[in-house]
Amino acid sequence: MNVLLTGGAGFVGSHVVRALEATGHRCVVFDNLCKGHPEALEFSRTTGGVELVVADVADKSALVNAMQEHAIDAVIHLAAFIEAGESVEKPDKYFSNNTMIGMTLLDAMRDADVRRLVFSSTAAVYGTPERVPIEETDRLEPINPYGASKLCVEYMLRAYAEAYGMAFVSLRYFNVAGAHPEGDIGEDHSPETHLIPLVLQVALGQRETVFIFGDDYDTPDGTCIRDYIHVCDLADAHVLAMEAAECGRVKVYNLGNGEGFSVREVIETCREVTGEPIPAEDAARRPGDPSRLIASSDKVIADLGWKPQYPKLLDIVAHAWLWHQSHPDGYEKDDG
Numbered sequence: 001m002n003v004l005l006t007g008g009a010g011f012v013g014s015h016v017v018r019a020l021e022a023t024g025h026r027c028v029v030f031d032n033l034c035k036g037h038p039e040a041l042e043f044s045r046t047t048g049g050v051e052l053v054v055a056d057v058a059d060k061s062a063l064v065n066a067m068q069e070h071a072i073d074a075v076i077h078l079a080a081f082i083e084a085g086e087s088v089e090k091p092d093k094y095f096s097n098n099t100m101i102g103m104t105l106l107d108a109m110r111d112a113d114v115r116r117l118v119f120s121s122t123a124a125v126y127g128t129p130e131r132v133p134i135e136e137t138d139r140l141e142p143i144n145p146y147g148a149s150k151l152c153v154e155y156m157l158r159a160y161a162e163a164y165g166m167a168f169v170s171l172r173y174f175n176v177a178g179a180h181p182e183g184d185i186g187e188d189h190s191p192e193t194h195l196i197p198l199v200l201q202v203a204l205g206q207r208e209t210v211f212i213f214g215d216d217y218d219t220p221d222g223t224c225i226r227d228y229i230h231v232c233d234l235a236d237a238h239v240l241a242m243e244a245a246e247c248g249r250v251k252v253y254n255l256g257n258g259e260g261f262s263v264r265e266v267i268e269t270c271r272e273v274t275g276e277p278i279p280a281e282d283a284a285r286r287p288g289d290p291s292r293l294i295a296s297s298d299k300v301i302a303d304l305g306w307k308p309q310y311p312k313l314l315d316i317v318a319h320a321w322l323w324h325q326s327h328p329d330g331y332e333k334d335d336g
Contacts, residue, residue, distance in 0.1 A: 004028045004072045006057050007079030009036025014185045016076060019235035021049050028070045032056040039331040040185050057101045060108045067112035074116040074242050077105055083193055084124060087146035098149035106160050116245045118238055119170045123293055125151040133296035136252050143288050157250050167245035174227040174256035174295045176234050178316040179323035186323030188330030199267055200324045203276040212263050214285035223263035225292045227256035230310035240304040256295025257311045273317045
C-alpha cells in the first residue's frame, strides 16, 4: 500500500516508517517538523524510500493534494501534542491540534477517497482505572485534556465509519520507550518529559539527578507502576492494524506488555544497563498520576497475531541507551 503518515518524522513515526518499508509498503511522511526530525528519515530517504511533505495537518488542501498525488491507500495519524501536564495548562492547544485537526484529516480523506486510517490514541482515555490490567471495554473517563482530546477523535471515528463506510483502527498506547536496535533512530524530544530518557540523561551527565514524583503510592515500593512497550513492537502493531482495517468498522486495541514496572525499578534497570550510579531524589506527587497503569493486550494478540519481540525492560532500556550514547544531543548535528 501507499501510506501517508502524519507526524511521521517523530519518535514513533520514524519507527513505523521502518516497519512499513520492511513489509513492502511505500511511505509518504506529512509533517510540519515542529516536533519531528527529518534526520530520522534519512535511513530511508537515501534509498529513495520515503517522501517527506513538509506541511501542517491543519492545511486540508495540502492533505488532499498529498493523498491524490501519491495515490494514498491508507493513513496513519500520529501528529499530536502529547504532554498531559501541559494540556491542563493549555487545553485550547490540545483540543485545537488533536481534536479539530483530527476532523480536518477525516474530511480530507473523504475528499481524496482514502478510506483506511490507523489512529494513534492513548491509555489516557481511561483516566484513573478501576482495575488493572485495563481492557478496551473498561470505563473511558480521561482526567486531563490530552486524554479527552484523543477520546473525542475516537468518537468521531465511530461516527464517520458508520456514516461513510470508512475503516478505522484506534491504538491506545501505554508507555512507549526504547529505540531501534541498530541505534540509528530513537527518542529526541525538547523538552524531554519521558522517564527513561530523563534517567539516561543523568547517566550521560546531562542532568544532575532524576526526580521520583511520589513515594507513597499503594505499590510495593511506593512509586507509580507503568506498562512500557518497545517502540519497535508498537510500530509492528501499526502495520498489522492497517492491513486488518475493515470498511464501516472501528477496531480498538491496547498496546502494552501487560506487565508493569515501578519508577524505582526503571531507575535500577538503567543503573544496571549503563553502569552509572544515577542519583534519584524523591519529590511530591504530580496531580492526576494514577498509581498503576497496565494494559491487557490480549485482544490485539488474538485478533491480529501481534507478539512483542522485546517485552523485557532490560532490552527496552539497553536499546534506548545505545541510541542516547551514540546521539547524546539527539538528531542535532555538529556544524563545526
